[in-house]
Amino acid sequence: MTLLQTIILGIVQGLTEFIPVSSSAHLVITPFVFGWQIPDQEAFIFDVIVQLGTLLAVIVYFWRDIVKIIRSVSIGVVRRQPFFDASARLGWLIILATFPAGVIGLLLKDQVEAAFTSVPATSIFLLITALLLLLAERKGRRNRSLEQLSWKDALWIGFFQAAAIFPGISRSGATISGGLFRDVERPAAARFSFLMSLPIMLLAGVSASADLITSGQVARQAPTLAAGFLTSALVGYLSIHWLLSYLNKRSLRWFAVYCLLMGSFMLALAGIQSRKSSPASFLPAEATPQPVRVALSPSLSHYAERISGCSEAYPDLAVFIDVIPLSQVHMSQFDLVVSFGMPPLEIPFLYPVGEETLRILVNAELPVDDITQEALNGIFSGSVQSWSEVQPAIEPAQAIRVLQYPAESDLSSAFIESLQLDGEYPDRALIVPTPQAMLEGLSQTPGSIGYLPGSVDIGNHAVKYLKITGDFEQKLRRSVLVGSNREPEGSLKNLIGCLQQS
Incomplete structure (x- = not known):
């Protein structure tokens, strides 16, 4: 992704995460409109980063409320009076409202992932958001405050948040609508919507961040990702402030109109592009691989x-x-x-x-042709360090150089399991990443020993196989x-x- 792309998408995420027009829809639609081909891996990393940016915006904007809620909930737990004040009560209602999205998100994970790649599906969900906003404005009496919320209200709004796991259904739009259906005032419904987003955004952020860190691909994109993170955080903060002010005096109808127009436009555009990609005959179009x-x-x-x-x-x-x-x-x-x-x-x-069988190899100049399982155990555990301990006829004593794969390698795991070793490598073991590197290392290192899958072609490398006495080779098969x-x-x-x- 380019710097310009991350800034534009960061602005889109910051604006639409909190304004009830669906950020997930716009993150699908924006690359589609501009014709950007963003690799799935980069898109995954970027989505995590900008979501963390908007999470930061919520935390910074509501930090006083968050501190007060956490303190009150903690005091209530210690006193065994969980609802001893309004903030403690609000905290437990937020927790209750989080459950539906978590459970339904796990159950419908595959369907949700499929929807994120479909512009028509996203457009239809945008139309559903428009319908929700219009119905909520029409049906809601808006005469209840945040302090009057009950556990039934929280659970009801939680199910609306669960519906927003699909791209195109705005999370803030759905949860605010859920509050309006329960006759909650617009500003109070919006405030509860933003606060209840914290647990689910935090859990999703932690889970995705763990995947992100282990993927090992963040450093390469650090400058552009930082731009997306900062942009989404800043724009998100401003969006929260603006929307809370807006809802004090105005309705959600204009957002419904926007979702209706955008969803209809994108549905039509997707249909036009689909027809353009089809040949102007009755022959079936060649499918995209x-x-x-x-x-x-x-x-x-x-x-x-x-x-x-x-x-x-x-x-x-x-x-x-x-x-x-x-x-x-x-x-x-x-x-x-x-x-x-x-x-x-x-x-x-x-x-x-x-099936593959691990084969034992040594440097070709080593005067050894066979070896016992006991000797292998000694060599790869580090207790045997000289080839004269394996075959006394080898003089002068030549040091054994063990070549091993990284500890997390499937080859290493299988070999250690077969030898029933404790997983510790000899102190002087040389670590090689791949079978090809193993061949190179064995060729160039006198007195060396290692192993690789039997189907690997050793070519002209200066190595040779060792025959293992007994039936130990069967244990090396996977x-x-x-x-x-x-x-x-x-x-x-x-x-x-x-x-x-x-």
């Missing part, structure tokens, strides 16, 4: 060619392969994960596409697994079938 993001463990980087070969048979799929440590993978960003053995992730659907968060269908299912047969 479905993007498929594949996370490939570095230990299986040589499988990239195999995956690409299978994908060529399915032109309706656009396969993008990322060679990435599985410890950095988040299934929300990938369609498939390919791992050596069981991946370190909770993946509901796993399919074996082959399935190569393809995992998916959803049950694959259509060409994606066929792609996995191709990998199983190739």
